[in-house]
Amino acid sequence: MARVKNKTKVERENQIHEVAQRYLARQTLAEVADAIGISPQQVSYDLKVLRGRWAEAANSCFNERKAEELARIDRLENEYWDAWRGSLEEFTSTTKQAETANGSTQKQRATIKTEARNGDPRYLSGVQWCIQKRTEILGLDAPTKAEVNIADTTDARDKLRELVGSTSIGSIVNGTANGVL
Numbered sequence: 001m002a003r004v005k006n007k008t009k010v011e012r013e014n015q016i017h018e019v020a021q022r023y024l025a026r027q028t029l030a031e032v033a034d035a036i037g038i039s040p041q042q043v044s045y046d047l048k049v050l051r052g053r054w055a056e057a058a059n060s061c062f063n064e065r066k067a068e069e070l071a072r073i074d075r076l077e078n079e080y081w082d083a084w085r086g087s088l089e090e091f092t093s094t095t096k097q098a099e100t101a102n103g104s105t106q107k108q109r110a111t112i113k114t115e116a117r118n119g120d121p122r123y124l125s126g127v128q129w130c131i132q133k134r135t136e137i138l139g140l141d142a143p144t145k146a147e148v149n150i151a152d153t154t155d156a157r158d159k160l161r162e163l164v165g166s167t168s169i170g171s172i173v174n175g176t177a178n179g180v181l
Contacts, residue, residue, distance in 0.1 A: 080126035
């Protein structure tokens, strides 16, 4: 048996890239192997490497996207808190009125009005929304319970038998069916 020449890292990466391109173009393992001049087993191994890289990249992108959304929510929550604090401050308004008596002299009146405010609850609703979204993104919210009621289980069993043939339904439910699921 002839000894296979070891490839450099660059050659190996080029091969993996070529396998990826052909695989994504829906070529079979045999077609990829013939086109590149490697064995189908090597194509299979390269695909395993690629799938691992793709999964890692997808997970990394997902975590980065999640971090971006959390940062946006944090910023929005800070805006809501600032607006809430602003809505608690006393409000002062000044009104000036000019009066003319017989067209010769002017009298001016100034009114200064100060009001204490209780705060705008819409800002707290915004804070609450931010907290809710953050807990959803982080998966901290409690799971919800869903009840499924099947009025007539006979229809479901018949449909399942139709789909799986002679395999017993109990073995499918218990996970002991060989090669079915």
